[in-house]
Amino acid sequence: MLKTAYQRSPKQKLAKNTPFFNETDLKHSFIIDFENQEFIHHQAEPLNYLFYLIKGKAKILKTERNGRQSIVQFLTTGDLIGDLTLVQAETITKDVIALGETCCLAVPLAYAETVLKNKVLFMQQLSHYLGKKMIQRVDHFTTNxxxxxxxxxxxxxxxxxxxxxxxxxxxxxxxxxxxxxxxxxxxxxxxxxxxxxxxxxxxxxxxxxxxxxxxxxxxxx
Known part of the structure; x- marks a missing residue:
């Protein structure tokens, strides 16, 4: 894992023009690079960032008490990690693992909770994203x-x-x-x-x- 402040990162352009964050938000953020199969987040651990995938892919895994793992979802560029935690819909986080070299914009969760949640435009974009995610999961089961x-x-x-x-x-x-x-x-x-x-x-x-x-x-x- 390589973590760099957004303003010092050579990958700033990858995070430009996201639908969720403006330039002020980006200045409070970091850009984090993950290697293949590296954990972006561990299940049940406190979530410190709201992640936005700006390059690469990842998968979400849920580990049951008996140790059995199940794939919940595959993520691609433009997806969020931690969105359900931010809106308090999820209290126990899941494993998130990078598939290949993956780059994320990381917004401190404390900033997201105190600043972003008070922005009407951000909450509108987040609601739209969560709605699309729900439809994708329904489509997955229908396709199956x-x-x-x-x-x-x-x-x-x-x-x-x-x-x-x-x-x-x-x-x-x-x-x-x-x-x-x-x-x-x-x-x-x-x-x-x-x-x-x-x-x-x-x-x-x-x-x-x-x-x-x-x-x-x-x-x-």
């Missing part, structure tokens, strides 16, 4: 019920692969996330390898982004 696994897996690979097009997720967690059996998932991975959509690289996969994107578009039409 109406589309075949090949389509859903192709979409997931495009989202979950890092900036180098490398995908490395646990089959057990993905099977649960997609609502299918482990056996069905493995069979579909085998089909994707045969079709040239993915290539095995050790314990990971390198995805053919163009082929997968074309496949998804064809399935939609």
């Amino acid at each position: 019920q109406t589309y075949e696994l090949s389509y859903r897996l192709a979409e997931l690979l495009l989202v979950a692969a890092n900036h180098e097009d490398v995908y490395k997720e646990k089959h057990t967690e993905i099977a649960e996330y997609l609502g299918v059996s482990y056996r069905h998932l493995i069979y579909t991975f085998k089909q994707f390898r045969e079709r040239g959509f993915i290539q095995k690289q050790g314990t990971a996969y390198h995805i053919n982004r163009l082929a997968l994107h074309s496949f998804v578009q064809k399935m939609k039409s």
Whole structure:
């Protein structure tokens, strides 16, 4: 992790023109770089920042009391981390892990609570964002019920692969996330390898982004 004050960071341009923060807000913020598989936040620990992804991807994981982990959501550029904590809708935070090199704008939560929550425009933008997030989660469950696994897996690979097009997720967690059996998932991975959509690289996969994107578009039409 590399943390730099916004005003001293060479990556200021990445944080410009966000829908949530103005220049004054940015001056109170930091830009933090995370390596692949590095924790952006640990479950149940106090949240110190409201994060805004300005580059890269991440995933949210929930760990149950028995140690079992479940993927809650994949995050991409433009997503927030800590939004539910800010509006007091979530009291117990979850694990957030970077997928590939990821860069976040980090606004101190104390500033967000005392300043941002009193700004009408910020709260309007946050409400709009939370509404879109809710619709996305509903769409996820609807898609799991109406589309075949090949389509859903192709979409997931495009989202979950890092900036180098490398995908490395646990089959057990993905099977649960997609609502299918482990056996069905493995069979579909085998089909994707045969079709040239993915290539095995050790314990990971390198995805053919163009082929997968074309496949998804064809399935939609």
